[in-house]
Amino acid sequence: MENIEKPEIEIAQLRRLIEMIKKRYDYDFSNYAMSSFRRRVQRFIELFRIESMEELIRKLELDKQFFKTFLSEITVNVTEMFRDPTFWVELRDEIIPSILMNKKEFRVWHAGCSSGEEVFSMAILLDEMGILDQVEIVATDIDYSILDKAQQATYNLRNMEEVNKKNYQRFMGKRTLEAYYKVEDGKAVMDKTLLRNVQFVEHNLVNGEKIGVFDLILCRNVMIYFNQTLQNEVLKLFHASLPRYGYLAIGSKESLIWCEYANKFIIVNNNEKIYKKIRD
Amino acid sequence: MARFDHISSKYKLIVIGGSAGSFQVVSRILQALPEDFPLPIAMCLHRLKDVREGFAEALSLKTNKPVVEPLDKELIKKGTIYLAPANYHLCVELGQTFSLSTEEPVNNSRPSIDLLFETAAYAYRDKLIGILLSGANRDGAWGMKKIHERGGLTIVQEPSECLIDTMPASAMQATRIDYVLRSDQIIDFLRKLHKQYA
Missing domain, CATH: 3.40.50.150 (Vaccinia Virus protein VP39)
Structure with a gap:
């Protein structure tokens, strides 16, 4: 599925990420379904070639524009006309x-x-x-x-x-x-x-x-x-x-x-x- | 009959993936399962996205076992057989529930075996058994790798018995497979597993 595999994201790291986003940007992801949220974060990390969760948290905290990009990528935007x-x-x-x-x-x-x-x-x-x-x-x-x-x-x-x-x-x-x-x-x-x-x-x-x-x-x-x-x-x-x-x-x-x-x-x-x- | 060194009652979930040529095999396996088989089974079989109804019903009829398509956030219950619904990914959440997703197809597939296997491995770790059957693409190989890395048990259908062996062969390339079994041996394995829970 992916070529360069990053170390597995741990729940504790996700919690830190969610906490920072809530404090800094007032978006609350703490009640998102963890399995898909983790996968979206993993995908984002690979897409933007980020080395670690620590780096991701640091970058997001510093750069508001980067956070906007994160927000767009983390939400699932796959849909169809007249689905079902x-x-x-x-x-x-x-x-x-x-x-x-x-x-x-x-x-x-x-x-x-x-x-x-x-x-x-x-x-x-x-x-x-x-x-x-x-x-x-x-x-x-x-x-x-x-x-x-x-x-x-x-x-x-x-x-x-x-x-x-x-x-x-x-x-x-x-x-x-x-x-x-x-x-x-x-x-x-x-x-x-x-x-x-x-x-x-x-x-x-x-x-x-x-x-x-x-x-x-x-x-x-x-x-x-x-x-x-x-x-x-x-x-x-x-x-x-x-x-x-x-x-x-x-x-x-x-x-x-x-x-x-x-x-x-x-x-x-x-x-x-x-x-x-x-x-x- | 084969000896199985990894049989134990520690397992809590079985995931099965299959594509072209897997319907008959899955039917045979489910049909042969004892009525009181204790573990939940979650299956991802590639299917037509437009045909929303009928697949689970067909499997139920053929196997004499109830096969259900889980709803989002449905609790994973003992002894129940679940089938990924059409046009959704089926994933496993922490806390023994399913979740569904409409994310992009993975390996041109939605539902994708990789997603079911990977999320199940994340939630169930070494308490998971993954079984990959006949199929014409590589979906499931990466998921099997994740199951292995997280301590779960990996089983593929013997490639020579498969209608199309790309799927099990890709998994054998991607990671260590604990057992390569014909369908009658898979049934034998599950029956022996069943005895562990008596």
Whole structure:
């Protein structure tokens, strides 16, 4: 997997790193899932040819810009348009029509939106339903630079053709995915008018402030990088950000059952992991 | 039958990796396991990312053993057989839970055997057994190396018995393998292991 192997990172070293970051930059990684966090740190060390954990801690403490780079690399930004096509079918055919029964306009929060693939999926879905201008979307991420990337709306062409297009076909959209992008310099550039009702905001789910009330929250495959303590805290935030009967969607292999607030939700679709808030 | 010097009741988890040509072998092994086999087994078998349902069910039917795809942060329970879900990496956390990840594919694979093996080795150290079966790429070789380095037991399927032997052969190149076994010997090993826990 890697050519130059560095000595194994110990938990005690990770704790020191996390402590320093918290003190110096006020980002708290202490409740991240340790196995993936360790691997991300290991990957970062190899990528930037850093000799030891001590050196990493020293460099991060001294150099704010370097810390920004670290933040971007440590968070996982691998995503797809229309990942799990059946999920998007369920949104289009069941969830959104049921929201529309009660209100003409509604709000969506993409929590941990990364490079924006899901935001585009949502915008395309709404556009094809003819309701894009009735919906206000807020897309947030911990990493400012990835929000910038999302707004540039420029994606790898190969991913577009091999992954996203296939997903879109299985979603059975009204058009073809190519209708939504142009190819420029070997890249796929999305139609930016799809983003006209989208607001991108820097926001950390750890100790995150409430940013409003939303009828639908999407947070798919974000909380898998958190431990159960943090998952529980984030669920409280989502609970506070939903009206009664508001919807929350998480990744297809995630679960809320071990969270303290789980009994305030019911599961609407277990395969797609779509929940509905039923109690305040 | 082979003698196994490393049999003991210290082991707490078995991880199995396989790709092309491994489905039949895995089926045979699971089918032959005693009902009350005590150790949890976590498997990473390369699979189509688009086919989310049906694989675990097919394995369950064929082997008469329940095979489950764990949810994120699910507790690793005794005697349970787990299968990495489609399009996620399956990892082991400290504190006997699984975690899932959507990180980049490793060795063009998601789920990747290397990630399951490496994280399991980190959490379980010398209490882990890794078994690598038939397959057409190098995924799993690095993971086997980590299992060995952290004191775990390494087993590969005898390359001559494999439909495609790249996977076990790569592991044999990458690190020390404790046992190179045909599938009937792997079954024999697991049955003898079972007796240790009686």
